[in-house]
Amino acid sequence: MFRDAGLVAGKDLRIELRSHVTMQQVFPFAVLVLILFGIALDPDRGFLGRASAGLFWVTVLFCALLAIQRAFTIESADGGRDALRLSGLDPAGIFLGKAAAIAVQLLAIEAVLAVGVVVMYGTEVTGVPLLVATIAAATAGLAAAGTLYGVLAAGLRVRETLLPILLLPVLSPVLIGATEAFEAALGGAATDGWPWLGLLVVFALLYLAFGTLAFGTLLEES
Amino acid sequence: MEPAVQLRGAVTLLGRFPALAGIDLDVAAGEIVLLRGPNGAGKTTLLRLCAGLLPLARGEGRVLGHDLSDRRQARALRTRVGLLGHATGLYDELTVADNVRFWGRAAGADAADVAAALAGCGLDGRLRDVPVAALSAGQRRRTSLACLVARRPELWLLDEPHAGLDHDGRELLDDLVQRAVDAGATVLLASHDLERAEALAHRVVTLAGGTTGAEPPPGRGRVGPEEVALVP
Amino acid sequence: MPAPPTTASPATRALGGLSLAGLALLLGYALWWSPPDIVQKDSVRIMYVHVPTAIIAFVACGITTLASAMWLRRRSEGWWVLGGAAAEVGLLFTGACLVTGSIWGRPTWGTYWDWDPRITSTTLLFILLVGYLALRRVDNESGIAAQRGMRAAIVGLLLMPNVMIVHYSVDWWRSLHQPATITRLDPTIDGEMLFTLMLGIVVFALLFAWLLVHRFRLGWLEERAHAGGLDAAIVERRAEADLAGRTV
Secondary structure: OHHHHHHHHHHHHHHHHHHOHHHHHHHHHHHHHHHHHHHHOOHHHOHHHHHHHHHHHHHHHHHHHHHHHHHHHHHHOOOHHHHHHHOOOOHHHHHHHHHHHHHHHHHHHHHHHHHHHHHHHOOOOOOHHHHHHHHHHHHHHHHHHHHHHHHHHHOOOOHHHHHHHHHHHHHHHHHHHHHHHHHHHHOOOHHHHHHHHHHHHHHHHHHHHHHHHHHHHHHHOO | OOOOEEEEEEEEEEOOEEEEEEEEEEEOOOOEEEEEOOOOOOHHHHHHHHOOOOOEEEEEEEEOOEEOOOHHHHHHHHHHEEEEOOOOOOOOOOEHHHHHHHHHHHOOOOHHHHHHHHHHOOOOOHHHHOEHHHOOHHHHHHHHHHHHHHHOOOEEEEEOOOOOOOHHHHHHHHHHHHHHHHOOOEEEEEOOOHHHHHHHOOEEEEEEOOEEOOOOOOOOOOOOOOOOOOOO | OOOOOOOOOHHHHHHHHHHHHHHHHHHHHHHHHOOOEOOOEHHHHHHHHHHHHHHHHHHHHHHHHHHHHHHHHHOOHHHHHHHHHHHHHHHHHHHHHHHHHHHHHHHHHOOOOOOOHHHHHHHHHHHHHHHHHHHHHHHOOOOOOOOOOHHHHHHHHHHHHHHHHHHHHHHHHHHOOOOOOOOOOOOOOOHHHHHHHHHHHHHHHHHHHHHHHHHHHHHHHHHHHHHHHHHHHHHHHHHHHHHHHHHO
16 A cells, blocks of 8 residues: 555656646745735735734645645546556555645645745744644645545546535634644744644544545546 | 356446447457447447446456456456556656556566566657657557556457557557467457458457347458358 | 325325424414523524524434445435435525524624634535535436445535534634634523423424425435436347347
8 A cells, every 4th residue: 555655656746846837836826825915915014924824824725726636637637547447556555645745745835835924924933843743734634635525526527616615614624723823833822732733633634544445436436 | 267258248337328238248268359340339348347447237247257246356357457448548747668667566567577568569769758748649559558568467458459550560569469368368359450450369259239249240250370261 | 106296295294284383383482482581682582593403404414424324335325315315404404594693693793794603613514515415416427326426425424524523623713712602502591491492493303304304205206217217228228239230
């Protein structure tokens, strides 16, 4: 299972390295959203700095939608699904591999956003351990749930409109947890934030477990 | 020895539509069988059924000893077959070598198998590191073929394999098929290139409207080097 | 077998009658016989609708999740139909819950929306149901009953867990900023008010059951029609093949 996951993750990341879609399209989108928030929320009145935790994670959610759609678009080209079914790859391995690749791309996007938020919103960075732990747990949860719902929507012609309404309500606990943890860290009260990390970790574990079990059956329905 | 393929009254489903209205088919191990028939007769569907990709809605079916009505067995069957279909099943952004390596390793092939597959399909030269998106249709076909060869399947299911290949490509394919059969594989192929395919095949089966018709057609006998053609 | 002319039956007529009678009784108690709340005055009366619909909405999600789980194990049509029926009727009750909650909010909070954790998580629940139903409609395309519906079943299976996680997260989140104002049931609630509330729960449960049975039967008939169509299609295909065979 892990060998197959490594193969699939390697393949997905190699495709990204060759095609640069995340780097050339999603990174600019992320920065663009930050700017749009700035335009909408009056940069001079200090809102942006105070709201930066929430704005950061909302932007991550939107970028995650794009990354997930992309991860399954590359599989949809020309008989890809049949090929995966025939391949001999363990479906649980395919799930973990795709989720891992999505997670890596999300981490890169979050790095860009972190720089953007600090530079554009003037956020002061404190409580770094909590910030890092939150990013790790939240990203794992986003990638796991996203891969599960992504494959669900992947074979459908309406997937671009269906995936957001299926996935975003499911991810709202991640948004809540990550935002609260970030606010605690950035507000200097990191001890308040650690319980939220617990929520994120539980969420991530639940979806990793469920996705591993259910992916095989989902791959069959095309 | 157990037949490679055995179908009785098989019906499958494409989405919600039934296909193959009750097919009977026997393929012995080590045979090369050609499927003939007009477009829409169900050749592609039959091949996909034998690959374990489609469900068996009615009737009975055994492929390489796997019972097709049991989904678990049908899934286990897939690693033992190789399907070359209309779709390429390749990742456009990756190179030829990357694709063959990925699909080969997914099926458990090692680096030697991958290299042999690339060489066997004439892809170990200039084309090796070219992204698939930059290849012609015929070259993509060859790449898909290499992905199949790397898996070393026991049952080859070829859906119009000659289409899109140039003369050299077709010779190459025939050669690969022959070598695979010599090594013990079974081949079921559908082709419109009848002259070439009939020379290759041991036996011809005709599909008419989703059922197998009587074979061979009147006036022609079994084709193959050992057989004698019937004189009308 | 010919289709029955209606989805009604003696059982549903009894159920329907009972719910209507119950509703009338509830209206009486809710609007006249029970006393107004000390703090909320008469606006508490809408609670007698709001709280039951909230509870029923949760129950409906639970039924959908259970039906999805059973379908994944048994693949029988009944469970498939039940999952969809429960979700649809549940959607209705969730909508009612949101509207009544909002109406209650106006005199209480001064506004129609207050980010109260209940109303926030109920809105997310509404969208979860909408998504599930949208997926079911799309997923209805493919073949034999055992094959189609896998996507919707997985989402249905996750529905109740998602509802619970969301509910819990939102509750925790808002509790830092503001306690839940809706459904903070006062334990010293007055006898008649408590009775009316319990009555409301029972009546709406009956109403839900009545609607569910009808919707289930309707869905079941749809499935029968579809399956009949499949057999007819197979016969047709074979006839086509025979015809083609004869002309060769």
